[in-house]
Amino acid sequence: MHSNIETAKKNSKDDFYSQFSFANESIPHEQGFVRKRLDKYLGKFAYLKRPSHQIHKKADQLLPRIAKILKSYGIPEDFKYIAVVESSLNPQTTSHKGAGGYWQFMPATARLYGLRVNGNIDERLDLIKSTHAAAKYLKSLHKEFGDWTLAAAAYNVGGGSLRSSLRRQKKDNYYDLRLNAETASYVYKIISMKSILENS
Numbered sequence: 001m002h003s004n005i006e007t008a009k010k011n012s013k014d015d016f017y018s019q020f021s022f023a024n025e026s027i028p029h030e031q032g033f034v035r036k037r038l039d040k041y042l043g044k045f046a047y048l049k050r051p052s053h054q055i056h057k058k059a060d061q062l063l064p065r066i067a068k069i070l071k072s073y074g075i076p077e078d079f080k081y082i083a084v085v086e087s088s089l090n091p092q093t094t095s096h097k098g099a100g101g102y103w104q105f106m107p108a109t110a111r112l113y114g115l116r117v118n119g120n121i122d123e124r125l126d127l128i129k130s131t132h133a134a135a136k137y138l139k140s141l142h143k144e145f146g147d148w149t150l151a152a153a154a155y156n157v158g159g160g161s162l163r164s165s166l167r168r169q170k171k172d173n174y175y176d177l178r179l180n181a182e183t184a185s186y187v188y189k190i191i192s193m194k195s196i197l198e199n200s
């Protein structure tokens with residue numbers, strides 16, 4: 001009887017973790033460290049579970065527009081949650097490194113993907129234009145890495161840095177890589193944000 005209870009507990013836990021997905025690519029949810037990281041960010045984002053939270057209002061208003069643009073480039077809809085993780089959908093968010101706007105572009109990367117950033121205008125603050133730029137960037141990262149999860153990681157750390165990590169560690173999978181703390185947690189944050197906004 002005792003083993004039946006234990007089995008039932010294990011199965012319900014497995015069911016809980018198996019519901020997580022990212023960009024239609026598998027997550028190795030049976031691995032303990034993956035579960036631990038998901039738990040960590042689900043806990044951190046728990047304050048968002050209140051549907052009255054202002055991020056929900058912004059998400060309801062802006063994410064369908066972002067998803068539509070991403071779809072037009074063939075990018076999985078889950079990537080819309082990058083904008084939530086990066087800026088909480090607040091275009092005025094700026095990082096200490098100088099990244100700004102909905103998608104937290106550095107000025108040079110923003111210009112590379114067609115945005116005007118100068119003393120008079122900053123198109124990183126324009127939802128539609130910056131999402132088109134992000135979509136182009138993500139598409140180029142996917143073309144380079146051939147994997148959406150790695151494209152998401154490269155969005156955070158940069159293509160060159162991720163390439164050298166893959167080569168140095170002889171890995172081809174995000175979940176097997178040892179990365180800096182921010183990038184190591186990045187995809188887990190996106191998955192957790194998706195789970196909370198879709199289920200609360």
